[in-house]
Amino acid sequence: MTDKGVVTRDTAEARALWYTEKMQCEIKPAAAKRPQGGEVRVDTLFSGVSRGTEGLVFRGEVPQSEWQRMRAPFQTGDFPFPVKYGYAAVxxxxxxxxxxxxxxxxxxxxxxxxxxxxxxxCVPIPDGVSPERAVLAANMETAINAIWDGKPSPGDHICVVGGGVVGLLTAYVAGQLPGSTVTVIDTNPERAKTAHALGLSFALPQNAPRNQDIVFHASATAAGLSTALECAGDGTSIIEMSWYGTENVAVPLGADFHCRRLKLVSSQVGSIAVERQARWTYRRRLETALTLLKDPVLDCLISHRLAFADLPDRLPDLLNKASDVLLTLVVYDEKPC
Known part of the structure; x- marks a missing residue:
């Protein structure tokens, strides 16, 4: 049974969330050793739940072929379970x-x-970025990588299919290009409010614009990928940002995919775009991502907030594919709700 007490700061004992088996998680004691030379001890203020990737981990949907590649930088344990997984701590x-x-x-x-x-x-958070908003840094890195892979230009008409955190951040960054017109496509009409707050257009799939100059797909659904292909103009690239885990996805390539010379391009945050690897380090990309979080409007992407001690009870609902969740902010030193 999970101890519902408030996190204790005065001892070397910490507490960590573990995904223990399929659809189950638990908070367990964890050692936070005293730092040696070249190390620091960090007391956590906030962390962010990555609904897409952590949902796959929680449901046991990381394919065995990806067990090593999908390891988080400081993951403990091995897939499928038990694993201490996550990558957004402030x-x-x-x-x-x-x-x-x-x-x-x-x-x-x-x-x-x-x-x-x-x-x-440990990357210092720049002035103008709140600790809460800084938990979006890993998601912003994914958006940066997608922009590198897609290479949008000023004045482009751009679609982003999938209005989750990563899709919305990608649309937000693309929307900073002079003269660009960016539309977020999602099946959830409630995403319109968030898209508009970010200065973006919104459409349901049946009203999605066509003949787009570039399309980003981030819905992690076959239907979303089909919509992305329909939105693309002739000769356009569709940047596939979704990761489906063990799910097989049908791609409609038997219609006009070939005659319109469409391009389906993968984008994955685990590696830097090839043409940038000689100059860009992962640290530089993360520092850039943090700098791009200075706009307070991005706070609208934090849709849920809960105490760390409540994670085992609340995560099943928050990671449900049908739930209306953007980013869940996990708060430390806060009593359970």
Whole structure:
């Protein structure tokens, strides 16, 4: 049974969320060792639940062929279960490297109340970015990678199919291009409010615009991919951002896919675009992602907030494919709701 107490900061013992078996998770004790040279101890303020990837982990849908490639940077345990998984933690440096002492930092760390990492694995949050909004950094990295892969230009008509966090961030970044017209396509009409807040157009699939200059697909559904292909103009690239896990997806390539010379291009945040690898490091990309989070309007992507101790009880609903959730902000040092 999960201890519902508030996280204790005064000891070296931390607590961490584990995905223990299919559709089950649990909070367990975890050691937060004292930092050595070149390390810092971080007390977590917030973490973010990645509904797409963590949903696949929770449901046991990570294919065996991807068990190594899909490891989070500081994952403990091995797929399928048990695993301590996650990659969006924001906290305050309490001990260790004096250059980071007292700073608020972002780390690609699972859901845990305190942890110790090498200094270079902790990126200071820039001025103008709130600690809550900073949990979006990993999702913003995915959006940056998609933009690199898609190469949109000023004045382009752009569609993003799938109005989840990653799709909305991709649309937001594309919308900063001068003269661009960006439309978010989603089956949920409630996404219109969020899209409009971000300065974007919105349409249901049946009203999706056609003849687009570039299309990003982020719905993780076969129907969404079909819509993306229909939106694409002749010779257009469809940037496939979805990861389907063990699910087989039917792609409608038997109609006009070939005669219209469409291109289906994969995008994956685990590697930097080939033409940039000589110049860009993962650290530079993450620092850039954090800088792009300065706009307060992005707070609208945080749709749910819950106490860390409530995760085992609430995650099944939050990770349900049918739930109307964008980003869930996990709050540490907060009593259960």
């Amino acid at each position: 906290g305050t440096v309490r001990e260790g490297d004096p250059d980071l002492a007292g700073q608020t930092v972002f780390s690609l760390y699972p859901h845990q109340s305190a942890f110790t990492l090498p200094t270079d694995a």
